[in-house]
Amino acid sequence: MNLKEIIDVNKRYDFKLVFDVIDGNPNGDPDAGNLPRVDPETMQGLVTDVALKRKVRDYIQTTRGDQPGFDIYIKNRGILTNEQRKAYEAIGEEDSETKSSKVIANVRDWMCQQYFDTRMFGAVMSTTKYNAGQVRGPVQLTFARSIEPVTPFDMTITRVALTNANDGKNQTDVSEDETEARHGQMGRKAYLPYGMYEAYGFYTPAFAIQTGVREADLEALWESLINMWDLDHSAARGRMACRGLYVFAHDSKYGNAPSHQLLDKVVIKRNKTMEKGEKSAHVARSYKDYEVLIESKLQQGVSLHQVVTF
Numbered sequence: 314m315n316l317k318e319i320i321d322v323n324k325r326y327d328f329k330l331v332f333d334v335i336d337g338n339p340n341g342d343p344d345a346g347n348l349p350r351v352d353p354e355t356m357q358g359l360v361t362d363v364a365l366k367r368k369v370r371d372y373i374q375t376t377r378g379d380q381p382g383f384d385i386y387i388k389n390r391g392i393l394t395n396e397q398r399k400a401y402e403a404i405g406e407e408d409s410e411t412k413s414s415k416v417i418a419n420v421r422d423w424m425c426q427q428y429f430d431t432r433m434f435g436a437v438m439s440t441t442k443y444n445a446g447q448v449r450g451p452v453q454l455t456f457a458r459s460i461e462p463v464t465p466f467d468m469t470i471t472r473v474a475l476t477n478a479n480d481g482k483n484q485t486d487v488s489e490d491e492t493e494a495r496h497g498q499m500g501r502k503a504y505l506p507y508g509m510y511e512a513y514g515f516y517t518p519a520f521a522i523q524t525g526v527r528e529a530d531l532e533a534l535w536e537s538l539i540n541m542w543d544l545d546h547s548a549a550r551g552r553m554a555c556r557g558l559y560v561f562a563h564d565s566k567y568g569n570a571p572s573h574q575l576l577d578k579v580v581i582k583r584n585k586t587m588e589k590g591e592k593s594a595h596v597a598r599s600y601k602d603y604e605v606l607i608e609s610k611l612q613q614g615v616s617l618h619q620v621v622t623f
Contacts, residue, residue, distance in 0.1 A: 316535050316536065317532070318562075318618060319531070319535065319560050319620070320529075320531040320532045320535075321528070321531075321562075322518060322521050322526050322528060322530075322531060323518050323566050324518065324562050324563055324564065325515075325516060325518055325563040325565065325566055325568045326514075326515070326516040326560055326562055326563070327513070327514070327515055327516075327560075327561045327563075327568075327572040327575050327576055328513070328515075328516075328559060328560040328561065329511055329513055329514075329558070329559045329576055329579050330365075330457070330511065330512045330513070330514060330555070330557070330558055331509070331510070331511045331555070331556045331557030331558070331559075331581060332510055332512075332542065332553060332554060332555050332556055333507065333509045333510065333553065333554060333556055334505055334507070334508050334510070334550070334551055334552065334553045335507055335551050335552040335553075335598075335599075336505075336506060336507075336551040336552065337504055337505065337549065337550045337551015337552060338503050338504050338505065338549050338550065338551070339358070339360050339364075339457075339505070339508065339510070340359065340360040340361060340364045341503060346467070346503065347503050348503045349463065349503060349504070349505050349508075351463060351465060352458070355462060356462035356463065356464075357458050357459045357460075357461070357462055357463065358458070358459035358463040358465075358505065358508045358510060359456050359457065359458055360456065360510055360512070361456055362453075362454040362455060362456055362512075365454050365457065365512060366430070366454060367389075368542070368545050369534070369537045369538070369541055370385050370387060370388075370389075370429075370430050371389065371544060371545065372536075372537040372540065372541035372544050372545075373385060373429050373430070373533060374388065375544055376533075376537075377429070377533060381427075382427060382429065382527075383429045383533070384427050384428050384429065385428060385429060386428035386430050386431045386436055387430055387436070393438070393440070394442060394443055396424075396428070397420070397424070397440065397442075397445045399427075400420045400423045400424050400427075400443070400445055401420060401443055403423055404416075404419050404420060404423060406420070417444055417445065417446045418446065420443075420445045420446070421445050421446040421447075421448060424436070424438065424445050424448070425448060425524045425525050426525060429530065429533065431448055431450070431524070432448075432450070432524045432525060432526055432530060433450050433452045433526065433534060434450040434452055434453075435447075435448045435449045435450025435520075435524070436448050436450075448524060449520050449523070450520060451516055451517045451519075451520035451521035451524065451526055452534065453514065453517075454512060454513070454514045455512055455513045455514070456512065457510040458510065458511065458512075459509060459510050460509045460510070460511060460582070460583075460603070461508075461509070461583070463505050463507075464506065465503060465504075465505060466503070466504055466505070466506070467501050467502070467503050468501070468502045468503075468504065469499060469500070469501060469502075470499070470500045470501065470502050471497050471498070471499055471500070472497045472498045472499075472500060473497040474497065475497070502549075504549075504551060505551075506596075506598065507596075507597055509581065509597065509600060509603055511557075511581055513572075513576055514538075515572060516531070518566040519566065519567075535558070535560070535620060538558055539555050539558060539620065539621055540555075542554050542555055555621055556600045557579075557581070557605065557622050557623060558619075558621040559607075559617065559618070559619055559620070559622070560617070560618040560620055561575040561576070561611075561615055561616070561617055561618075562615065562616050563614060563615055564614040564615070565614060569612055569613065569614030569615050570611075570612035570614070570615050575611070575617075578607060578611070578617075579605065579606075579608075579617075580605070580607075581603055581604075581605055581606075582603065582604060582606060583597065583602060583603055583604075584601070584603055584604045600623055603623075605622060605623065607619075
């Protein structure tokens with residue numbers, strides 16, 4: 314798929330992102346012992362929009378962070394006030410807690426020009442010090458929800474080494490210069506055996522005009538949604554990959570059809586037939602256990618781009 318076909322900043326785009334996880338934790342819940350997030354009523358897995366945007370930000374910072382206009386405002390372990398101070402210094406304004414609306418507007422424009430995530434996702438930057446106002450971004454993402462219920466597991470793991478000589482139970486009598494641990498420690502690791510997720514996204518040109526979105530920004534967005542999983546590998550994540558990216562492009566910047574009608578035309582469902590034509594009752598453990606059904610008839614003025622499919 315040529316991404317150049319879907320980078321017109323004056324068109325509206327609605328898209329469905331499909332990804333899966335194998336033996337990993339796609340988005341831990343700190344209020345539940347870092348178990349994978351689930352809907353308690355349906356037991357469908359959840360991945361927050363914040364987690365998805367974090368992956369996009371990290372991908373852009375890694376691949377384009379040294380290019381003008383592709384810096385990231387909400388960096389991993391970053392200090393937001395420091396980034397806003399740069400804007401005041403760039404336009405030649407001194408530090409002050411009270412600034413005119415014109416100065417704040419200039420600072421806000423500078424932030425949009427310099428930071429990819431501010432320009433695309435928007436940001437609340439109206440702090441008391443270095444006030445940079447608020448920006449509503451043209452790209453919005455929903456929570457990702459698994460297609461079927463998932464079963465979170467919490468596995469016991471062991472570590473054969475200790476941080477300190479007396480960290481282990483029954484070792485209170487050891488000396489600080491102990492050179493070898495008598496036994497290790499126990500820990501927990503949360504994961505899902507498998508889960509197929511789908512999330513939805515929307516690009517609104519009216520907001521893009523205000524933030525100064527360029528064609529290169531849209532191309533970077535599509536690229537990140539496809540490849541960001543490869544730069545986010547970790548033991549906790551397991552195997553995660555993009556399995557589908559379906560983009561509906563509107564001829565009109567205001568849209569030629571309601572987004573929900575378009576996104577419902579791409580359905581991911583279990584593949585009910587086996588090689589012998591028998592019904593499959595096994596638990597899903599691969600994207601091959603699913604199939605994509607796409608309604609071919611589209612509303613006038615709308616085109617579907619299957620950027621990634623399976």
